[in-house]
Amino acid sequence: MRIGVDVMGGDYAPQNIVLGAIESLSKISSDTSLVLLGDKPRILDICRQNGCDASSFEIVHTSQVIRMNEHPVKSYTSKKDSSLVAGFNMLAKKELDAFASAGNTGAMLTGCQTALRPIPGIMRPCISAEMPLLNGKKMLILDVGFNTDSKPDMLYQFGYLGSIYAKEMMGIENPGISLLNIGEEEDKGDMVAREAYKLMIDSAHYRFCGNIEANHLFSGDIADVVVTDGFTGNVLLKQAEGMYGLTQSLDVKHKFFEGFNYESYGGTPVLGISSPVIIGHGSSSPLAVANMVLKAESALNNKLVGKFIEAFSYEH
């Protein structure tokens, strides 16, 4: 298995990315190869400074960098020799099995949409985040921002993607899927949520548990997977991240809130496309980068894409 890592993407690239790749070496299987894409001399320097034998990696030299604040589509289409674009091209040509980057999120989404195919039967890919619950378990939230405008059928499918992810990646046997809404009753919510509820309540594909309100999200024992549109999901994810910041500023720290620190966890997997892609937070720490690599490896080991393909074959 070959996992590509975009060494030039992220606020602290290439330093944090190479350090994270080094950190992951002791945790991945001996069958997994890490392919670092970026400025080769700088990668070699960082390896040398940190006592790492650079031959542990395969290095693909690229000459361009897509910066964090660049226009996603413009930069993606013009910077053909950037580490980010090179990663997607290798993935499309099956020269990589998975790709991870903490770079420009918009450019990553552009790559998912232009270089990769959606899985047949899936209307739109989405991104997801594993968030902590008070009972110590984790909950998957999706979509957390791939799509800005969502339709009810998309939300229905996110529920199915999430249920498969929860089963295969989180080890939850018969996951409960809830719809984020502004009331528990079926007629609550905006048009998209109301119509999505009608589709989900009749689902033969997953166990739908009804609506969940945001004040009950993290108390646990309600839902394993929470479905929402990408706009609301992104606001929710960022609000949780802001809460972590507040607990830090106010010095009322608790391990639980570290789970909201999306800089530290292993990135958000893009679900519904033909290869595993993991998008990390711009400020990813070396640990977060290592976790991204492990998440990509886990998606490959669990044959996640194959499970999605099989599941959505009913659509065509």
Next chain:
Amino acid sequence: MRIGVDVMGGDYAPQNIVLGAIESLSKISSDTSLVLLGDKPRILDICRQNGCDASSFEIVHTSQVIRMNEHPVKSYTSKKDSSLVAGFNMLAKKELDAFASAGNTGAMLTGCQTALRPIPGIMRPCISAEMPLLNGKKMLILDVGFNTDSKPDMLYQFGYLGSIYAKEMMGIENPGISLLNIGEEEDKGDMVAREAYKLMIDSAHYRFCGNIEANHLFSGDIADVVVTDGFTGNVLLKQAEGMYGLTQSLDVKHKFFEGFNYESYGGTPVLGISSPVIIGHGSSSPLAVANMVLKAESALNNKLVGKFIEAFSYEH
């Protein structure tokens, strides 16, 4: 000034409501009369048990109660002699100047829409919440749930309503209005947010400060007023409330997070209708009820509705 209080609305009604009304007596002006609507014998009992002279209030006896979980429209239209419907009818006939209830939120919104007129020029009323900032100031968020589906022009108007509220009720001289979005750039967001941005950036009515992301909401110094659609705003408000719950459960309490405890604060004012209406949380404490009364009095003292009428006269 006559402020009506729905004594039968709320999870701990009538007890908490009467206690809150008693608590507010020492804080309101001698010109303000409190009109309690509900079961007269029970109101008299609670007054007696708490050493309060019931003649401090005017009591309007009603025989019916709209329960918290009843269908809003059905209960509103069928229970003509409920305290909630009676309050709206008195307000419509100018027998009350303002009305506050911690009862069934949906029935309250039904009352606002059926018994009261929207202010001419205002497309849709909205509800708002004052939330705490790290710098000790407060920020107004609207719409937090009156409207489930919003249009860009509605969001534009919420900005204007919010700027007037911030000036008149919160004493902020030239408030900065931000749009909640999933990125800072103008082309970010769903269709509603993108179009609302275009209207707000050209505003001659208020000082627009661009997009704000949810991770920066409470750090302060960015926005005095945050505009969003009612679905996202309601999720945001409830997520903040849930965070308060988490800090309590994990015993990492801090005064700041109490500001997210929407059970304790003085209700959310409905903006854009012909009379001040304050909607409280179902679990309102006596203090929260007293704060609702004070908020209603403040809206009347500041002639808030008159300011809205004047401001929106440009629309017709």
